[in-house]
Amino acid sequence: MQQVALQWGVNGLVAGVDEAGRGPLAGPVMAAAVILDDLHPIAGLADSKQLSALKRERLFDEIRAKALCFAVAQASVEEIDQLNILQATLLAMRRAVNGLRLAPKLVLVDGNRLPVLPMRAEAIVKGDALIAAISAASILAKVSRDRWCDEVATAYPAYGFAQHKGYGTAQHLAALQSAGASPLHRKTFAPVRAALASALGAADLQVVSGSTTVACVKNPPPLALL
Numbered sequence: 001m002q003q004v005a006l007q008w009g010v011n012g013l014v015a016g017v018d019e020a021g022r023g024p025l026a027g028p029v030m031a032a033a034v035i036l037d038d039l040h041p042i043a044g045l046a047d048s049k050q051l052s053a054l055k056r057e058r059l060f061d062e063i064r065a066k067a068l069c070f071a072v073a074q075a076s077v078e079e080i081d082q083l084n085i086l087q088a089t090l091l092a093m094r095r096a097v098n099g100l101r102l103a104p105k106l107v108l109v110d111g112n113r114l115p116v117l118p119m120r121a122e123a124i125v126k127g128d129a130l131i132a133a134i135s136a137a138s139i140l141a142k143v144s145r146d147r148w149c150d151e152v153a154t155a156y157p158a159y160g161f162a163q164h165k166g167y168g169t170a171q172h173l174a175a176l177q178s179a180g181a182s183p184l185h186r187k188t189f190a191p192v193r194a195a196l197a198s199a200l201g202a203a204d205l206q207v208v209s210g211s212t213t214v215a216c217v218k219n220p221p222p223l224a225l226l
């Protein structure tokens with residue numbers, strides 16, 4: 001599929017924007033904005049999901065070295081639970097655009113929804129496969145989030161974040177059932193909500209059972225006088 005370079009369209013700079021991490025059960029959603037430099041083209045740009053991890057890492061460094069400017073931003077787990085994942089994603093995108101050193105005249109966003117921005121913006125379905133700047137943004141967002149997962153994996157070894165990157169794999173769901181939800185988990189996502197409810201139910205049962213035991217052992221009822 002042929003990509004199009006539009007960095008200097010509409011009498012000014014054009015930024016590409018994409019996100020990573022809408023679907024996982026844990027962690028922030030990240031977004032990146034990139035303005036590429038026509039004088040320093042980058043070969044091999046594509047939808048980050050279609051690239052190997054090794055290829056993404058190589059392109060990550062090349063994009064950072066050759067782009068006119070870029071920014072990576074996020075919306076936290078707390079913001080995801082408060083706003084919902086769509087609004088949190090749009091918030092992360094807006095933060096990424098606002099973080100650019102240069103102000104674009106046009107922002108091209110992957111998908112079919114747009115963040116509120118002060119400049120003209122267009123949503124492009126499958127834009128990460130069509131527009132070089134969006135491809136670059138998808139790579140920066142994806143690698144940034146994967147690195148975050150690798151970092152927190154050491155602090156929360158029970159969940160295997162380095163392997164599944166927070167997605168609802170069988171391994172992750174099993175860990176939720178056995179270890180419960182961590183502070184990194186999105187409480188409004190159904191599997192996490194179910195794990196929290198299960199843990200709460202087990203805690204309530206333990207309290208009730210413990211209370212009954214204490215009442216029987218430590219506070220026996222007085223004998224009835226005949």
